[in-house]
Amino acid sequence: MTSFRSRVEAERPYLLRYASLQLRDAHAAEDVVQEALLAALAGEAGFAGRSNLRTWLTGILKHKIVDAIRRLSREAAVPPDEEGLQLLFDERGHWIDPPREWDDPDALLEEKQFMAALEECLGRLPAKTAQVFMMREHLGYDTPEICKELGLTSTHCWVLLYRARVALRECLQQNWFSR
Amino acid sequence: MMLSCKEATQLVSQGLDRRLGLCERVALRLHLLICDGCTHFRKQATFLRKAMRRLAG
Numbered sequence: 001m002t003s004f005r006s007r008v009e010a011e012r013p014y015l016l017r018y019a020s021l022q023l024r025d026a027h028a029a030e031d032v033v034q035e036a037l038l039a040a041l042a043g044e045a046g047f048a049g050r051s052n053l054r055t056w057l058t059g060i061l062k063h064k065i066v067d068a069i070r071r072l073s074r075e076a077a078v079p080p081d082e083e084g085l086q087l088l089f090d091e092r093g094h095w096i097d098p099p100r101e102w103d104d105p106d107a108l109l110e111e112k113q114f115m116a117a118l119e120e121c122l123g124r125l126p127a128k129t130a131q132v133f134m135m136r137e138h139l140g141y142d143t144p145e146i147c148k149e150l151g152l153t154s155t156h157c158w159v160l161l162y163r164a165r166v167a168l169r170e171c172l173q174q175n176w177f178s179r
Numbered sequence: 180m181m182l183s184c185k186e187a188t189q190l191v192s193q194g195l196d197r198r199l200g201l202c203e204r205v206a207l208r209l210h211l212l213i214c215d216g217c218t219h220f221r222k223q224a225t226f227l228r229k230a231m232r233r234l235a236g
Contacts, residue, residue, distance in 0.1 A: 018235060085185070093183025098216025105226045109233050118230055136196065137231035143196045154197075162192040165224045 004047075008040050011057050018058065021119060022065050022134045024127040028072065032064040039064070062139060069131050070149055088166065099169065102177055114176060121171035125164055132157060133164035182210045184217050191221045195228065 012033060019029035039060050040047070047056050090096055108114040122130055132150065135141045141149075147157045182190070187210040190203055199207065211218050 014235075089183070089185040093185035095184045095216045098184070098214075099219040099223060101219055102223060102226070105223070106229070109230055115230070115234065118234070133231075137228050138234055140232075158189075158193050158196060161196055162189055165192050165195075165227060166188065168227055169220065169223050 004044055005041060007053055008037055008057065011054055012037065014054065015057060015061050019061060019065055021122060022131065022138075023068060023072070024123075024130055025072070028068055032061065032068045036061040036064045066135070066139070066149070069135070072131075085163070085166065088170070099173070100177075108176075117172065117176045118168075121168050121175065124171060125167055129160045129164045129167070132160040133168075136161055182206050184210075184214060187211070187214065187217045188220050191217065191224055195224060 015033045015036065016029055019032050020026060023029050023032065036057065040057055043060075047053065050056050088096060122134075125133065128150075132146055132152075135146045135149070136143065143154060143157050143161070146152070147154050150157075152160075187207060190199060190207045193199065194207070211221065
């Protein structure tokens with residue numbers, strides 16, 4: 001019978017990948033995973049009776065990630081930049097290359113390769129943009145909560161979320177839909 | 180006032196994060212009626228949300 005400790009330890013690579021994707025910093029990711037694993041081992045009783053170890057561990061990790069994002073955001077403020085958008089819209093604000101229809105995207109949600117392409121695109125976002133987008137769309141926070149956590153104005157939050165959506169759309173268009 | 184595509188996509192995006200005002204909604208709807216590019220953008224932004232919720236974890 002495998003011990004609880006070794007089952008928890010076996011999830012480390014998965015958790016590291018999950019944390020790296022959100023924090024964009026290998027050291028910070030290792031730190032939060034370590035914290036989460038220690039908390040998990042100390043709180044084994046909290047797992048009793050739950051079916052899925054990975055889901056439980058990920059839940060703990062999410063809290064550690066949010067704490068880490070809070071800490072990191074105190075250190076770095078990001079100036080808004082317009083460069084990327086200038087490549088997409090002309091000076092009158094019209095699309096240079098308007099988005100085309102994506103063929104049956106919902107079916108792609110079941111495709112591992114597509115989800116990997118999405119992660120790859122997320123990895124290319126600037127760190128702060130990725131964090132805000134992850135908190136909003138993956139962790140499901142409200143925009144006012146995110147602004148408060150990260151010390152941003154609502155307007156700045158909306159700008160970052162907008163840039164994330166535009167950039168991810170472009171990236172998937174090029175790397176997946178136009179293949 | 181007619182929105183540009185840049186303004187329209189900003190409203191589409193903000194519409195996923197806050198409740199748009201009446202004028203904003205009307206202006207956006209008018210723009211989407213005549214603009215396929217922005218209509219696709221809107222569908223794709225909504226799809227991205229769905230995909231992000233599915234992401235591992």
